[in-house]
Amino acid sequence: MGIKSFQGKRAEPEKIMSLPILVEDYMSHSLITFRKDQLVVEVMEALIKHKISGAPVVDEHNRLVGIISDGDCMKQISESRYYNMPIGDMQIEKFMETNVPTIDRKANVFDCASLFYKHNCRRFPIIENDRLVGMISRKDILCAALKLRGQNWHS
Template structure:
């Protein structure tokens, strides 16, 4: 599965000069956990997450302790540029999602900007990947059948079943046709594996 089949687009961005509260409202209003940060020319300069934006926004509540809370030594951050992550890890539309997962695990990040050259074309998040895996088996089965009909209309006839994201293609043995059908089934977002079963003669 490729990033372009899973990513969220169009992308929601914030400017590095935006006030922190504006960025908070942007993320909350669009129900996203992170956003690319751009400069005045629209160039990617970083990523800001919910956790970044929470820094310094709350002071201790005096009701939570018998001791008086200490006053903050410094004022809270005022601009996105003060809290964002400057070294943005990016992927492209043709990056395999297995690479995305490795980056998320290895770098402990939840979302990555998707770029096409210098242009930001989307975001891919853990939530996007979970949404694909949560697709009902009946919906996936219909999508696999549609992909086979559309892209291989003169191929053999397969019976398609899907169980927990695993597509089972049942038909007469045909090595070349099986290979094509396997590739087509794997392009369906949410299909995690493909099995070939032999139809009884």
């Protein structure tokens, strides 16, 4: 006589569909941008005026060529003392970051949060057809998380 199992038939795993919680729903579309030949002082003034910590640098066709941040401005301020030069009189091109990770507008905000953690940056430009179309910041992801807090993320 065989051993009988008292375990009933296992139910099929539930198929859980994630709601699309996309970068494009939280990204900024109207951006402050700079050109690489502008002066660092112009960046400093704009960052203060608009209460932002950095902005994309684009060419005449709105293609991303870099990012300039308040940290990059700090480098110029520090160098100006060392070389006894006026603060902010250098062009952005010398100080901007050119190896800039970007993100797809159709990416999930949770994946985006992981990328922020992995890359330790404050913002991701969003590129479409080689053109800058938006930007998502850590603050945008925090806003998304607060809006989603307490909601059922699965349907």
